[in-house]
Amino acid sequence: MSEKKTLKIEFRDVDLLLLDADNPRLTAIGDTKSQDELVQVLWDEMAVSEVALSIAANGYFEEEPLFIVPGDPKKPEQKDKFIVVEGNRRLAAVKLLREVELRRLVKATDLPEITEKQRKALGQLPVSIYPDKKALWEYFGFRHVNGPKEWDSFSKAAYIASVRRTYGISLDEIARRIGDQHSTVTRIYRGIILLEQAEKMTEFKREDRIANRFYFSHLYTAADQKEYQNFLGIDAEQSLKDNPVPKSHLPQLQELMVWLFGSKSDSKSPVVERQNPHLGYLRRVLGNKQALYALRSGISLQRAYEISLGDDRRFQEALVRSKDALQEAKATVTTGYKGEKEMLRVMDGLLDLAHSIADEMHKKAKG
Numbered sequence: 001m002s003e004k005k006t007l008k009i010e011f012r013d014v015d016l017l018l019l020d021a022d023n024p025r026l027t028a029i030g031d032t033k034s035q036d037e038l039v040q041v042l043w044d045e046m047a048v049s050e051v052a053l054s055i056a057a058n059g060y061f062e063e064e065p066l067f068i069v070p071g072d073p074k075k076p077e078q079k080d081k082f083i084v085v086e087g088n089r090r091l092a093a094v095k096l097l098r099e100v101e102l103r104r105l106v107k108a109t110d111l112p113e114i115t116e117k118q119r120k121a122l123g124q125l126p127v128s129i130y131p132d133k134k135a136l137w138e139y140f141g142f143r144h145v146n147g148p149k150e151w152d153s154f155s156k157a158a159y160i161a162s163v164r165r166t167y168g169i170s171l172d173e174i175a176r177r178i179g180d181q182h183s184t185v186t187r188i189y190r191g192i193i194l195l196e197q198a199e200k201m202t203e204f205k206r207e208d209r210i211a212n213r214f215y216f217s218h219l220y221t222a223a224d225q226k227e228y229q230n231f232l233g234i235d236a237e238q239s240l241k242d243n244p245v246p247k248s249h250l251p252q253l254q255e256l257m258v259w260l261f262g263s264k265s266d267s268k269s270p271v272v273e274r275q276n277p278h279l280g281y282l283r284r285v286l287g288n289k290q291a292l293y294a295l296r297s298g299i300s301l302q303r304a305y306e307i308s309l310g311d312d313r314r315f316q317e318a319l320v321r322s323k324d325a326l327q328e329a330k331a332t333v334t335t336g337y338k339g340e341k342e343m344l345r346v347m348d349g350l351l352d353l354a355h356s357i358a359d360e361m362h363k364k365a366k367g
Helices: 035-045 048-058 088-098 100-106 116-121 133-145 153-167 171-178 184-201 216-223 226-232 247-261 275-286 289-296 301-309 311-336 341-366
Strands: 010-013 017-019 066-070 082-086 124-129
Touching: 017 035, 017 088, 035 048, 035 088, 035 100, 048 088, 066 133, 082 088, 082 133, 088 100, 088 116, 088 124, 133 153, 133 171, 153 171, 153 184, 153 216, 171 184, 184 216, 184 247, 216 226, 216 247, 216 275, 226 247, 226 275, 275 289, 275 301, 289 301, 301 311
Parallel strands: 017 082, 066 124
Antiparallel strands: 010 124, 066 082
């Protein structure tokens, strides 16, 4: 990190402050550009109500300035104004408290009415002014990618991609400057590279996913593993370049995206419902031709995973699980069994089955 600098706080009229349409957390949700649209997204997705209620009750804390940069003078709507690059939720909360019509527009009807004195007090907000966004990238990286105020994984990836492409800073340098010691920068960047290629060169679209939330971590976690890289025809180094998946493997890229996220248009649910254990199951399946064929034919991921294990391992695991289950039954028979004849018949059936399996095992052991 750069040497510590003294934070200089000034005050600016709230009407001169604009929400940042390029904020990674907002671009992760959708392509919103107008100020009213940005407020709507923040209200719907970012718990602005909590911030607004705090400001209504306590006022705006001057110790938490907004970080701003000058607007683009070439854009009429930004001329002589400032873009808020840190503190968009706070700015949205202030705007909603001050503007009755904006509250109606975004349906923020449960916010309290503030007095004219409070409204006037919120007319100017504390800010810290920077020359451009580049001057703040280290701060954002440390604070939101690898620090105390972490963004969601897709927002992190979008920001890392923006820093690398806009400022020409290498991934190694980004990682070093923000104190990343766990390859987080590389892993999430690889994920967004694959996502961008999938949306550009296959029929997959994020908006077509099944779940409301976009589980980007499924993708970048998978892409860091050898089996998934082999499936896509890439390697660890090559996958950090634009469009790393060769044309011959684009069908596999689309296939993987649907397995991870599903497809509403094709009525396909994702086979990966949870990262653990399903990503591990799928990784195993991808390395076994028979299991992969089964998954592609519509067999469940669980069943395909069992096929990938082979009969010898399936037998061993089934036997160990059965022993564990019977030990659990033994430990609870005194308090759990009430004398039901049906349960006794189940136990007799288990004994017959166990004897049959034991007989076969003894025959093979002697042979």
